[in-house]
Amino acid sequence: MRRTDPSDGHEQPVNRDAYSGAPKxxxxxxxxxxxxxxxxxxxxxxxxxxxxxxxxxLRDDDLSRIAELGIRTLRYPVVWETxxxxxxxxxxWAWHDERLLRMRQLSLEPILGLVHHGSGPGYGQLLGGNFxxxxxxxxxxxxxxxxxxxxxxxxxxxLTTARFSxxxxxxxxxxxxxxxxxxxxFEQCMxxxxxxxxxKTINSDATLVTTExxxxxxxxxxxxxxxxxxxxxxxLSLDLLCxxxxxxxxxxxxxxxxxxxxxELAYMRDREPVVDVIGxxxxxxxxxxxxxxxxxxxxxxxxGNGRESYxxxxxxxxxxxxxxxGPSARLAEVWQRYxxxxxxxxxxxxxxxxxxxxxxxxxWEAAGELLSRGADxxxxxxxxxxxxxxxxxxxxKAEGSYENGVFDVRGxxxxxxxxxxxxxALASTxxxxxxxxxxxxxxxxxxxxxxxLHQQASYFRPVSAGAGVNMRSG
Numbered sequence: 001m002r003r004t005d006p007s008d009g010h011e012q013p014v015n016r017d018a019y020s021g022a023p024k025x026x027x028x029x030x031x032x033x034x035x036x037x038x039x040x041x042x043x044x045x046x047x048x049x050x051x052x053x054x055x056x057x058l059r060d061d062d063l064s065r066i067a068e069l070g071i072r073t074l075r076y077p078v079v080w081e082t083x084x085x086x087x088x089x090x091x092x093w094a095w096h097d098e099r100l101l102r103m104r105q106l107s108l109e110p111i112l113g114l115v116h117h118g119s120g121p122g123y124g125q126l127l128g129g130n131f132x133x134x135x136x137x138x139x140x141x142x143x144x145x146x147x148x149x150x151x152x153x154x155x156x157x158x159l160t161t162a163r164f165s166x167x168x169x170x171x172x173x174x175x176x177x178x179x180x181x182x183x184x185x186f187e188q189c190m191x192x193x194x195x196x197x198x199x200k201t202i203n204s205d206a207t208l209v210t211t212e213x214x215x216x217x218x219x220x221x222x223x224x225x226x227x228x229x230x231x232x233x234x235x236l237s238l239d240l241l242c243x244x245x246x247x248x249x250x251x252x253x254x255x256x257x258x259x260x261x262x263x264e265l266a267y268m269r270d271r272e273p274v275v276d277v278i279g280x281x282x283x284x285x286x287x288x289x290x291x292x293x294x295x296x297x298x299x300x301x302x303x304g305n306g307r308e309s310y311x312x313x314x315x316x317x318x319x320x321x322x323x324x325x326g327p328s329a330r331l332a333e334v335w336q337r338y339x340x341x342x343x344x345x346x347x348x349x350x351x352x353x354x355x356x357x358x359x360x361x362x363x364w365e366a367a368g369e370l371l372s373r374g375a376d377x378x379x380x381x382x383x384x385x386x387x388x389x390x391x392x393x394x395x396x397k398a399e400g401s402y403e404n405g406v407f408d409v410r411g412x413x414x415x416x417x418x419x420x421x422x423x424x425a426l427a428s429t430x431x432x433x434x435x436x437x438x439x440x441x442x443x444x445x446x447x448x449x450x451x452x453l454h455q456q457a458s459y460f461r462p463v464s465a466g467a468g469v470n471m472r473s474g
Contacts, residue, residue, distance in 0.1 A: 029430040030367045032423065033381040034066055035075035035346065037388040037405075039117040040082060041395050042172035048398075051077060053389040055409050057095065060102075065407065065414065066385060067106040070427030074103065075153065075345065075381060076110045078146075080138040081121050088123065088137055093145060100146055111151040111209050114139055114195060115188075117161050119172045126165060126184055127173055132191035139195035143202035151207045153345075154195035157281065158188035159237040160213045170394050179258035182251070186260050189240040189268065196274055211279035211345045212237050214330050215286030218315050223290040226305055230288070235337070238278060242338060243269045277378060279345030280334055284359065284443055287315035287325050296452040316443040317450045326443070328366035335375040342376065346383035350392065350403035351442075353418035358441035360422055361432065368430075382406060382423050386414075 037050040051057050066074060076099070084090040103110055115135060119126035124134030139154055155161070162184035165171040175181075192210065199206045214234065219227035232250055239245050245252055246269055255265060290310050294302050297311035304310055315325055323329065327344070334342055344367055349359040364380050371377040384405035392401050406423050408415045418436070425432035442448055 030377050031379040032427045033073040033379045034071040034385050035381050035383045036386055037384040038077035040079045041117050042119055043396055048395045054386045056386050063102050069423050073109045077113045078142050080115055081118050085121050110149055111153055112149055113156055114154045116156040131187050132194050135191040136194035136198040140198035143199040147202055151209055153209050153211055154192045155188045156211050157213050159185055170396050182255050182258040185237055189237055193274055207276045208274055209277040209279050210241055210275050213281045213286055217288045219290035222292055223310055226290055240268050241275050277341045277343050279343050281346035282327050282330050285314050289313045289315040289318040317448055319449055319453050327363045331370050341378050343379040345381045348383040354436040355441055357418050357422045
């Protein structure tokens with residue numbers, strides 16, 4: 001099957017009227033947005049709610065803290081599972097009413113998230129047959145209750161959620177099935193389309209800020225087929241939402257075989273454009289490296305695809321060239337493929353404060369550089385403002401492992417961090433300087449490389465962008 005490359009004539013027209021109007025001539029920097037970690041995820045019989053676990057649900061002054069940073073746009077949850085957990089007409093609005101009223105008072109513009117890594121409440125499960133319709137009903141109720149809200153993310157990271165829920169089995173429905181994974185991706189994308197349609201019956205100016213984790217997979221020559229597959233797969237949710245999955249698309253037939261009908265795929269392809277802003281979430285773990293020589297890597301990285309075993313490792317710890325990795329390379333790929341407005345919708349690094357600010361500044365500078373070259377880059381979003389709990393285990397272990405964000409909430413008081421200074425400066429001037437920036441982040445130092453790989457340069461090659469795709473790879 002042929003690949004859908006930027007050169008194949010499928011680029012989308014630049015939508016320069018999306019979100020906040022045409023980019024101003026001479027705009028020198030992106031906006032700085034904010035976000036709080038708000039995942040609601042079912043793991044076994046437990047529901048993990050990060051708004052609760054970070055204490056944000058109890059602190060009435062958190063929104064004031066965010067406004068004082070200078071942030072004016074905030075990704076914020078009105079999550080389906082928390083408003084209507086038992087039945088569709090349930091009215092768990094009180095907390096949300098209070099918080100959204102406070103946001104209006106503080107002149108904070110919300111980007112409302114309706115499902116964040118969740119599988120929906122029990123009556124609207126992800127693969128239960130009514131997820132999309134159920135989310136559309138919730139979306140309409142949200143729009144009716146808050147008609148002044150313009151921006152929405154109905155489903156956060158649909159491809160990533162499908163991987164963790166239906167391909168790797170970490171989250172509900174805890175499946176390890178490739179067809180179920182494809183159905184989960186499609187169902188969330190259909191839910192996004194139906195939710196935005198429902199919202200626009202109330203607010204015709206509503207805007208979709210869709211989000212997805214974006215990395216690239218690299219490998220040894222032997223595993224190039226797997227890397228090629230994963231590099232094609234990473235685009236699937238965005239391709240569906242952007243109407244690019246036609247009969248020539250490499251995932252068209254696999255979707256059909258997984259149970260998606262040709263008419264459903266045609267609907268996704270032929271409807272009116274729905275995406276206004278593509279939100280890219282890129283982490284230090286997003287770029288991956290695959291290597292069949294298991295003895296060179298720690299056991300925790302060992303896995304496989306059912307055909308052969310290999311290590312799946314952070315690419316930053318391999319011997320790849322620096323310029324192949326990180327936010328600059330990934331954002332450029334997204335812009336080249338879609339030519340739609342871009343925002344970085346999550347920037348977070350679970351690390352000591354000096355490494356957190358180095359990562360934020362690298363992403364900020366990458367976004368600004370791409371903007372200076374003519375790309376429509378709208379914003380960079382500092383994520384997990386109040387931190388995150390147990391994301392080092394993808395929420396599968398309840399160990400209380402806390403990563404601070406812009407603020408540290410572990411004690412009796414909410415404490416500022418080094419990120420607080422950086423965010424305040426970026427929001428007001430677009431610049432921040434500090435002695436800690438004289439040294440690069442660990443991911444840009446020679447010591448980052450896994451010791452067992454130092455003498456392996458002759459064996460490694462990056463995956464060719466034009467290599468073939470084996471759609472049976474897992």
